[in-house]
Amino acid sequence: MSRPEVVAFDVNETLLDLSPVGAALAEHGQPASLLATVFGRTLHTGAAATVAGVWLSFRAAFESALAQLTDLSDGDRARVADAFLELSPHPDVEPALRRLATAGVRVVTLSHGSPGVAEAGLERGGITPLVERTLTSESVRAWKPSREAYLWAAGACGVAPDRMALVAAHGWDVLGAERAGLTGAWFPRTERVYPPGLPAPSVVAPDLASAVDALLAR
Known part of the structure; x- marks a missing residue:
């Protein structure tokens, strides 16, 4: 690890x-x-x-x-x-992203959402400086959790898949990232638990801050 x-x-x-x-x-x-x-x-x-x-x-x-x-x-x-x-960021987002930035870890977003949505939300929350770049899988016309989306994101950031992690509140997204060779970290928002029956990801955390802490502790 x-x-x-x-x-x-x-x-x-x-x-x-x-x-x-x-x-x-x-x-x-x-x-x-x-x-x-x-x-x-x-x-x-x-x-x-x-x-x-x-x-x-x-x-x-x-x-x-x-x-x-x-x-x-x-x-x-x-x-x-x-x-x-x-849209605006959840209250726990700014401290989580700032903790990663302070630790020297690069932060990006990876959505299959429309271009401009992530940028507008980050700007509204005043956290744009904490994010290196915003990525949308619309660039490769492949929705997550397709393997292609995650491998493209790693390539766009210039790192091997095993040097990149994905944090998401959706079990299917974390599963896709793990299957593509990334480190997956899940925490709950609308999903109460990580989907039973799916292979457990590298990190299952009770909240966003704990997910970030677990990645930094690796």
């Missing part, structure tokens, strides 16, 4: 709070609680498209999920999707 040179963070839910998207749903006559189902359907649609060899952007997959689950008009679906540009 050794400390990773680069730690990549998933963006939606892991770093950024999706509450503004739920609020946008409510503004358009939908229950804010529907967001969990819509977001889950978005991830399912995008990952399924990747496996099938079809390209679909995050925004297209999100609006597709809205079309399947609501009666919103095309314009209202677009306005709800625009709310992703209004």
